[in-house]
Amino acid sequence: MIHDLKIFPEHFRDVRAGIKTAELRLNDRNYQSGDVLVLREYDQETGEYTGEVETRTVTHVLAGEQWLQSGVVMLSMSENKICTCCWGTGTDPWPVNDEGPLRYVRCGQCEGTGEWEKRGERDGN
Numbered sequence: 001m002i003h004d005l006k007i008f009p010e011h012f013r014d015v016r017a018g019i020k021t022a023e024l025r026l027n028d029r030n031y032q033s034g035d036v037l038v039l040r041e042y043d044q045e046t047g048e049y050t051g052e053v054e055t056r057t058v059t060h061v062l063a064g065e066q067w068l069q070s071g072v073v074m075l076s077m078s079e080n081k082i083c084t085c086c087w088g089t090g091t092d093p094w095p096v097n098d099e100g101p102l103r104y105v106r107c108g109q110c111e112g113t114g115e116w117e118k119r120g121e122r123d124g125n
Contacts, residue, residue: 001035006042027073
């Protein structure tokens with residue numbers, strides 16, 4: 001599952017630098033190991049997103065009142081980035097209208113080689 005989340009600039013910088021590899025969150029989304037976190041930098045002062053994005057994979061979910069308050073989880077995150085063009089799936093996660101999803105050639109972040117390329121054909125081709 002893909003989770004689109006706000007993150008404040010001071011935390012975003014540390015995630016991007018690889019210093020922050022865990023995130024405390026309310027478990028209002030039923031987070032699971034293997035989920036993708038789309039961390040969008042959010043400026044509290046302006047009330048707007050900055051446009052900066054980092055993606056991470058959840059590698060472990062710590063829950064339980066022995067360690068944390070009820071309803072809160074600690075998400076351990078991988079440092080490897082997930083492709084934001086296809087989220088590692090090879091297809092468009094947000095198809096437009098009823099045309100069906102575009103198919104993508106996996107980009108360098110997905111496969112480690114090549115550039116992101118979008119094939120012009122709609123699915124079924």
